[in-house]
Amino acid sequence: MAPRTTTARPIFVVAGIGAGAGTGASAARLFAANGFRVAIIARGADRAEKLASEINTSGGEAAGFGTSDYTYKSILAVWDTIKSYKWPSTQESAPIRVALWNTGDPLFKGFLDVSEQDLNLSLEGSVQGPFAFARQAVLTFRENEVDDKGKRGTLLFTGATASTRGNTWTSAVAAGKFGLRALSQSLAKEFGKENIHVAHAIIDGGILTERRTVDQTDGSKDPRDTLLHPDSIASAYLYLANQDRSAWTWELDLRPAHEKW
Numbered sequence: 001m002a003p004r005t006t007t008a009r010p011i012f013v014v015a016g017i018g019a020g021a022g023t024g025a026s027a028a029r030l031f032a033a034n035g036f037r038v039a040i041i042a043r044g045a046d047r048a049e050k051l052a053s054e055i056n057t058s059g060g061e062a063a064g065f066g067t068s069d070y071t072y073k074s075i076l077a078v079w080d081t082i083k084s085y086k087w088p089s090t091q092e093s094a095p096i097r098v099a100l101w102n103t104g105d106p107l108f109k110g111f112l113d114v115s116e117q118d119l120n121l122s123l124e125g126s127v128q129g130p131f132a133f134a135r136q137a138v139l140t141f142r143e144n145e146v147d148d149k150g151k152r153g154t155l156l157f158t159g160a161t162a163s164t165r166g167n168t169w170t171s172a173v174a175a176g177k178f179g180l181r182a183l184s185q186s187l188a189k190e191f192g193k194e195n196i197h198v199a200h201a202i203i204d205g206g207i208l209t210e211r212r213t214v215d216q217t218d219g220s221k222d223p224r225d226t227l228l229h230p231d232s233i234a235s236a237y238l239y240l241a242n243q244d245r246s247a248w249t250w251e252l253d254l255r256p257a258h259e260k261w
């Protein structure tokens with residue numbers, strides 16, 4: 001029998017794709033185009049399935065994994081489902097090499113309007129869920145051999161302006177996002193020595209999606225001057241995943257050219 005020379009395509013796990021037009025979806029498409037199988041976690045199986053079949057149709061390979069919420073328990077469970085999933089195109093198991101936590105609920109409101117449910121949602125999406133996600137990612141990466149970049153895996157987190165700065169309408173969001181950033185820094189320090197790369201990206205500005213398109217007040221403006229394009233954020237994530245262990249980033253901040261900051 002000829003020696004087996006094929007290497008199974010690595011898996012990219014992404015949690016949080018919004019309506020399918022933002023950062024998570026762009027990252028799913030870009031990693032698929034760069035040779036990754038993509039496991040998509042979303043609140044709502046249909047959204048995950050819709051993006052997975054779109055990626056399938058355009059020549060990639062993706063599968064959707066719905067979850068009802070981002071509680072600790074649910075995220076542990078959905079990750080187990082991904083690990084035992086049999087990818088149809090191959091009998092080989094493939095390593096999970098990159099994982100991205102990209103959720104965020106738009107809970108922007110004054111402090112006295114923040115309900116207990118808002119607080120729960122923020123902490124679920126930015127603290128509880130990511131703790132479970134990171135636990136599963138670290139345990140999974142530990143089983144990997146180091147790759148040609150000297151890494152066992154890359155764990156990425158999407159942050160926001162509110163990751164480092166509170167504001168009049170961000171008490172709920174900032175409480176969660178500060179927590180997420182603290183988690184990512186702690187993990188980067190604890191697991192760097194195991195060649196696990198943890199990075200946090202501060203997305204400092206509005207993102208260009210279907211909901212938020214060209215600045216209506218000035219049709220001549222190129223929206224990329226004032227809004228981050230999700231495909232451009234995705235390129236930065238691919239760059240982080242491709243960094244080697246000798247010079248890698250913990251924190252990246254990204255903003256459009258005309259952002260006031």
Ligand SMILES: *[C@@H]1O[C@H](CO)[C@@H](O)[C@H](O)[C@H]1NC(C)=O
Binds near residue numbers: 049056089
């Ligand atoms: C994607 O394609 C695979 C075959 O490679 C198929 O088994 C799977 O059901 C497809 N998934 C979706 C969501 O279309």
Ligand SMILES: *[C@@H]1O[C@H](CO)[C@@H](O)[C@H](O)[C@H]1NC(C)=O
Binds near residue numbers: 117120
């Ligand atoms: C918020 O979470 C706490 C702790 O899990 C729970 O006891 C409480 O019922 C939740 N509140 C709402 C409004 O969902």
